[in-house]
Amino acid sequence: MLRRATVAFVVALAVCGCTGPETSRSASGGPVGGQPPAWALAIHGGAGTIPRDLGAERVARYREGLERALRVGSAVLEDGGTSLDAVEQVIRTLEDDPRFNAGKGAVFNRDGKHELDASIMDGATLACGGVAAVGTIRNPITAARLVMERTRHVLLSGTGAERFAEEQGLEPVGQDYFFTERRYRSHVEGLGAGGREGGGTVGAVALDREGNLAAGTSTGGLTNKLPGRVGDSPIIGAGTYARNGVCAVSGTGTGEEFIRHGVARRIAYLVGDGGATVEEAARRVVEGLLGPGHGGVIVLGPDGNVAFVFNTPGMYRGAADASGRFEIGIWE
């Protein structure tokens, strides 16, 4: 397992400017060279400045949260469930975990409120849905899926999205549901400093036994963002994209840059039209279009190959597949 993890994450090493071999998982005899796994899953819990002195206990708690989500998604896929179900269940698990900036534990905006964004996309049909700037929905990823499946729209925002979710049977929660002491301190400390980055966005990309790809992303956005701000997470082509036969992408970072450069769609374009591997495409976009520190992406190809690429000091992440792979990473 150790060798595998080393190979899987050297892409990130190289991206970070650290010394290390330029090989990537696909180039070193991973699934591309052999039989593709029957299913595959990759997840993230945000990219950002993750202190090296985080402490063993906090590292363990983050790893535990990522492992739980990875197990939930792996079980769905192992049992023959759909990639959409796996993505939704992984993200619900991370939304419910107060350590990540999505659902419970979301950051505060400038007004001291929580406003959440999420989207999901079905690579088989290109069906997609999202919600933006919602404050009463416990699991925005499920609301995003309901937008996809039960409306003619792909994005609902604000109180309209909240009402829709309630009409669809999602029980509303109060703003206090999202409260965590840690995020409140960041809010108060950041008010004088003109705003800080959030970090901790969550996302998942999955390939199921039918060969269908799906992607999803959910976030509380940037700490002390302006009320009503919409980031890249709910926007198809910016923070989320999936297309069968090409790739599935979920991003995390400074959402404005992901929207400006259409990060998720650009990666899919480089793979689908340009013939790049998922690693090459992810690197070209994260290294070539995004500025240092702007974030990272997880990308899953139809062959089960996974790229984790980020230009921040760390990205909470994990990968699993039918071959028995089950890995968690935080730094390079």
Place this chain on the structure above:
Amino acid sequence: MLRRATVAFVVALAVCGCTGPETSRSASGGPVGGQPPAWALAIHGGAGTIPRDLGAERVARYREGLERALRVGSAVLEDGGTSLDAVEQVIRTLEDDPRFNAGKGAVFNRDGKHELDASIMDGATLACGGVAAVGTIRNPITAARLVMERTRHVLLSGTGAERFAEEQGLEPVGQDYFFTERRYRSHVEGLGAGGREGGGTVGAVALDREGNLAAGTSTGGLTNKLPGRVGDSPIIGAGTYARNGVCAVSGTGTGEEFIRHGVARRIAYLVGDGGATVEEAARRVVEGLLGPGHGGVIVLGPDGNVAFVFNTPGMYRGAADASGRFEIGIWE
């Protein structure tokens, strides 16, 4: 002038499946073959089912509205103003015109309210801004520009966007400002029918004397849309995109399809990465990715070449440039 208009709009003819030569303006000795114009401008007032029996008086009023906007933008560019200023002023003019589905004259949503979307992008810097689902802003395109120029964000929605606009000095208007009898009838008639398309989105693309491209789009969205629905118009890469040296794009149609396929950015990829002409790129996306009746785009290249491509019966549109071109079109 007649010959020019004929040549300029044959792309649309061919797209509509009508018989006609496959030549386009660029292929037939337009600006590409000669000296590029010092400035160029193209505008639209929406694509859709525009009845052939619209009546001479209504046709004249639409033409008058388009001509006024085209004159406003042409004057900005002729005087050495920026493409951004031209785009904003054109769109403000169309927002103030009750004939188009943007600003005054916007359609009603399912609740009988008006919620407006707009975005603008600077091709020189890739700076961009948008507002979504706003109900108190008379000129959403100006609010979008303020988001671009005065925040670290690229998209604000709902009441947060409305408050921001007011803080920036835009005087709020009541919902009754947007009322028109015609849109109200469509709302009431459509409620039983499960919703209808809006049509009448407005947009502009401009090239200024400095060689800078800009694009913008503004809309009231779809008639009887769900409250909070966000379409493609405020989303960079979906309804709006501009990049110097590549092209500027504004779209109009079924916004969900424009988001799903990333229409504006896809056209820019095909031009910038694929080497397609603006006409070829627009046709490949509108004919190849969008379904029949989904809408159209205006695309302006850095050489002043313009493509109008739509797969609906008509698109309100116009083009002008420093060579004296000044043309309005509705059907092919």
